[in-house]
Every structure is written in C-alpha cells, then in structure tokens.
Amino acid sequence: MPVTETFHIDRPSFDPESGEARFSYRLGDLTFTEILGLPTVAERERAATPAFRKLLDLTAFVLGVSYFKLRAPFDIAAGLPLSEAERAFVIDVYENGLGEFYARNDLARFGRLRLSVPDDSVPRKEAPGLAERTLLPIGGGKDSLVSVELLSHVGMDFTPFAVNPKGPILTSVEAIGREPLYVTRSLDAEMIRLGKEPGYYNGHVPSTAINSMIASLCALLFGYDQIVLSNERSASEGNVEFDGRETNHQYSKSLGFELLIADTLANATGGALKYFSLLRPYSEARIASLFAHGDRFDAVFSSCNRNFRLSGHDGPLWCGECPKCHFVFLIFAPFMAKERLLRIFGKNLLDIPANERSFRELAGLAGQKPWECVGEILEAAACFYTLTRHADWHEDAIVRSIKADLFAQYGEEKLQLAMAECLTDSRDHHIPPALAAKVAAYAV
Template identity: 75%
Template structure:
C-alpha cells in the first residue's frame, strides 16, 4: 500500500482570473492553474457557492495527479464535504477512473478511502444567475448538433471550451458567437512523470473535469444552465473488471450526469442546471441530424488521435482509429456518399485493412474499443443497413462482414436495432419545455 494523495485548498484571484490547485503525493508537490477570463462577478467570486464549487473542482482535477501512483488513501484536510459530495468524490475516483484501473490491472473499487472534514450543510443558499446557457464545444459532431438544435428552438447560448485548439476553434468561428475560453495548465512535472518508470498513466474522466470548470464559469460570468452533448450510448461500458463494468465514457453517462447535476444544484441552492441535450438520441440519430447542416463539414472532427495536448498534429481525420471508423459508419446510411468522402478524404469502408476495426465495433471480434464510440448493436445495425444500401453494399468491409453479421445477430434483430436507434428515448434529464421544442424540430 502506498502513501496518501493529498488535495489542498484551492485559491482564486478575481483580479487575475487565476485559480490554483495544489496536490501532494509521496513527497511530490504539484500545482495546476486555470486562467479564466477577466471580468468575473465580484459578488459571485466571494460567495460560499463559488468557494464550494472551487473546492469540488480541486477534487475532480486531482485525478490527473492521483493516477501517478493510485494510492488507496485520499485526504482533503481543508475541504469540507457533505455526504452527497463525499459520494460524488468517491464516484469520480472509482468509476471515473475505471478504464485506468482496468488497463493497469489495479484493484481500487470499494477500497479507496477519502478523509475530509464533514460539512453539515446539505445545500448551499441559492445564488441568483441570469437565464443564460453555457454550451461546451468539443469540435465534434455532437456539440455541433446541439448548436443546431438550440439555434432552431430559439435558445441563445455561449460556446465554452477548455484549452481550445484545432476543430474547436474552427467550429466556434463558424458558430459566430463570442465564446468563454479557459486555459488549463497541468503541472509539467506530472506530465513528465506519467511517462517515467514506476508511475502509472491512463485515461481520466475529462468530461467531469471540464464540467466542473464550466460550473466555475457559470457562476463567475452568469449562466443558469450548462448544456452537454452526450448521447445515450455513452452509458454502455467496455469490459467487466474488478466486479464492475468499466466505461471509457463514464463521465458522459446518464448515471454520472444525474450525480453531478445534483452536486451542482446543491452547491448553488438549486440555481445551476446541468443536463445533456442529446441524451434521448443514439449516435446514429445524431448523425442523421448532423446532415441537416453543411457549414461545419470542413471544420469539425471527432478523431482523437490527431488532437492531443499538443494540438493539431495532422489532418482533421486520421482515417485509421476506431473513432474515425465509427463516425464514418454512422454517417454512411444518412449522408450523401460524395459529401461523406469529401469530409474524410477517403472511403474508410472500402479498405480491407480496416476490416478488423469494424468487426470490433460491431461486436464480431475482440472487445468494444476504448474510445468514445456508440453501442455495439448500433454499429452492427448500421453495417447491416449498408449491406442493403446502393452506395455501400459493394464496399470491401461491408462485403467481408455481411455473412458473419447475419449469422451472429440475425436479420430481424438487426432491423429492430436500426429502428430502435432512430427512436428517441424518454430516459433523459432535459427540461420538459425545451425537450418538447427540440422534439418538434428534430423530426
């Protein structure tokens, strides 16, 4: 058993817009900073609500440093937590790091301890926030579909991003609305150690991290709701490990959405709302909605391989990773072939070298990739649809997979799955009035 991970009390300077987060781990000290826009509301910055959110943000950002050694003990001696906040912190460090534990073969579920003073207050007093919307933009298809839905239902919004680069910048430029940007600077020593012998590295719950940063901005600059763009398939996990289903997209899941929404509500006295506008939709349904608008075709990207911490390392789409393959696959049934080929620059379904990747996506081999991809049956249903599509039935991958696809699932199941993908779910957290307006538009 290793030493404890220490989360220190964060600080924020309204004059400079800088927040500092300090951590300790086995004699090592780390400091991370957030540089927020100037012009923060001074009253909000001094409120107990903001202080509470800043403390909770320190806990969530800490996962990047904790994972270097992944000790069993976590201590936040100067951060008081009520019962719900303690459960939230535990969830972030357990399920939020589920993929990290699975890929490093570390058993931590139900074994972590979090030591922090007890906060008797179950809820902070209400804080007044203007009726405005903050919309995180990731540069991919999902948040841009949210842009279209909000625009056509008359909901004004402000784009938001942390460390914007590549397709985020080009997408926001096309949106044409002034954004709120935050610069997050990780401790360089943590980055160095993550590649050094004797230290662990791996996936962290980035949506949870960015959501907490967005919540800080919501209070400082006056927004009453944060609208995410997470689809229903984000709730499907990857593999069973240490007695639990681990999920690459855990912090995008409905379960986590409800958990963090409750925490943000408690910290603001019920004022700040948090929900995903796309939760009713499958990835395929989102792809069909994306086809309604063409202005983002040459600026968006859902490929993670070419967009790392260093920025844009290549073209918008690498064409080789599971994410590229999945996005190409779900667009194919709904988008004109020439338009899809213009976006990707090549036909990813007509390359025999890609067959194994598409087999994994459709559940015909291996496991679901550790990527933000849709449900296995959804991918299988889209491939089945392409076997009957005039533009795609002769593509090399489609022809190679067709027989095995039908043997494994059967035609009736694949037909039903495709129909289900295009049927909106009622299992979501979208406010009823907005949900009704979106449903009326997204037909």
C-alpha cells in the same frame, strides 16, 4: 509500486483580479500545482460567495485525478469539508471515473478507496444572479454542433465554452459565430513527465467530469443558470467487466454520472445551476442523421482524437485509421450522400481492407469494444446491416467481407429492430420538460 501513501488535496485559491485558479496536490514527497486561467470578471463579489467556494473545492477534487493516478494509492485526504452526498460524488469520480485506468493497469480499487475529509453540514446559499442562458461546451465534433443547431432553432441563448481550445474547436466556434468563453488549463509539467517514467502509472481520466467542473466555475462567475452537454445515450454502455464492475471509457458522459453531477452542482448552488445533456434521448446514429440535415460544419468539425493531443493540433481533421474515425464514418454512411462523406474524410474508410479488424470490433464481431468514445456495439452492427442493403455502400470491401458473419451472429430481424431502436428517441433523460418538447418538435 508504492500504494501506502496518501494523496493530499490542498485548499485551492482563486484571484478574481487575474482570473487565476490554483490547485495544489501532494503525493508522498511529490508536490504539484495546476493552474486554470479564467476570463476576468467584472462583478468580483461573485467569487466570494459560498456557492463559488464550494464549487472551487469540488473542482479541486475532480482535477486531482490526473495526479492521483501516478501511484493510485488507497487513501485520499483533504481539509475541504464535504457533505455525505459530496463524498459519494468524489468517490464515484475516483472509482468509476478512473475505471478504464484501473482496468488497463490491472489495479483493484473499486470499493477500496478511503476519503478523509471534514464533515460539511452547512446549508448552501443560492448562487447570485444567474441569468437564463446556457453555457455550451464545444468539443469540435458532430455532437456539440448538433446541440448548436437545436438550441439555435428553439431560440435559446447560449455561449460556446471550451478548455484549451484548439483545432476543430476553434474552427467550429468560428463557424457558430457567437462570442465564446475559453479557459486555459495548465497541468503540472512534472506530472506529465512522471507519467512517462517507469514506476508510475498513466492512463485515461474522466475529461468530461473535469471540463464540467471548470464550466461550473464559469457559470457562477459570469451568470449562466445551466450547463448543457452533448452526450448521447450510447455513452452509457461500458467496455469490459473488471474488478466486479462494468468499466466505461465514457463513464463521465453516461446518464448515471450526469444525474450525480447535476445533483451535486444543484446542491452546491441552492438549486440555481442546472446541468443536463441535450442529446441524451438520441443514439449516435440518430445524431448523425440530424447532423446530415445541414453542411455548414462539414469542413471544420472532427471527432478524431488521434490528431488532437495536449500538445496541440498536429494532423489533418481525420486520421482515417482510429476506431473513432471508423465509427463516425460508419454511422454517417446510412444518412449522408456518399460523395459528401468522402469529401469530409478524404477517402472511403469502408473500402480499405486494412480497416476490417477495427470495424469488426465496433460491430462486436471480434475482440472487445474499443477504448474510445464510440457508440453501442449493436448500433454499429445495425448500421452495417443498413449498408448491406444500400446501393451506395453494399459493394465496398468491408461491407462485403463482414456481411455473412454479421447475419450469422445477429440475424436479420434483430438487426432491423436494432436500427429502428436507434432512430427512436428515448424518454430516459434529464432535459427540462419545456425544452425537451421544443427540441422534439424540431428534431424530426
């Protein structure tokens, strides 16, 4: 596998008349172009501001991970000026953001990547006319829909946002009942083809980082002063140690990355654009308990990734077989009526013996934490502990099968304390204080 090449990032372009942004890359003798289709904007002068130009350049770096990973060279070069802090941001995306990719392909890259770009010491000007309103990315799962309910109840103006919406994103936005802002993203077809060929690498990319940068472009063009994510505190827990670092499938959802990208976006816009996660104080179990308060999204949401590929929606809302389905079922069970949960999933995932290995991995009783957007291992174990004492669930096959091993590994006292911790809100977050206080008053 050739790694002596340099990955080149060309200057991106944006046409405000068509809403088309083009991002070009070179890797050895290979060339690629990715295209974003943004809604057309009436105030086209916004696209000419230094702040938008800077965000467009930073977006080019972040989108580039999809093409870089084909050969994962050590050198990255661009004629796009970056400040010292922006260099650190880009390196973080290419190192920690691709941590799972490196681990699963056994590639040692941490601390070894070289980024060659001109220095940028020009102070940024404030972004023009950003109104006090929120761009809210919708993923079609439980998390962003809990954010919808929280923002609605505190009276905050928000617009649903998505890139290449399909399946449960579309049905969720329809149920939300607000006019959305959508972007189309067209990856270079040759990159997709080569990713399946011998001699090229493939693997996970930091999709939250990618979609966040795309959202930042829309925030400036259409006048939003904040992007609100729906990432929980559990997302900061990694999966495995590799090449001297913890690697995390959800790295670009972690608090560490949130603080880094928030600072990067603020600096690029003179402090005008804010970025934070509304659900950061909560565990996955706590979010499940909040979702269970209402049922208006039961028939439209899905957190299952298996049936929602780049090619589109090709299955039911829940496959019932992947670790994500199993985890979501597990954390809902302590808080939701059994009949309602079975209606959502179509079957009882805790009463199917073939699922036992997957549930054991989620609770830390076998293997490693799955490479999926699932919560903390101890959190899953704590939810299982609750089910062993729950009249509706304690007789189900998997709950009975793992009970003895669960108690032997953790002990009842530790599991009790873990469940209490899951339901205690953390103060380690980046939410503006006034909004945090309003949300805390409602989310009881």
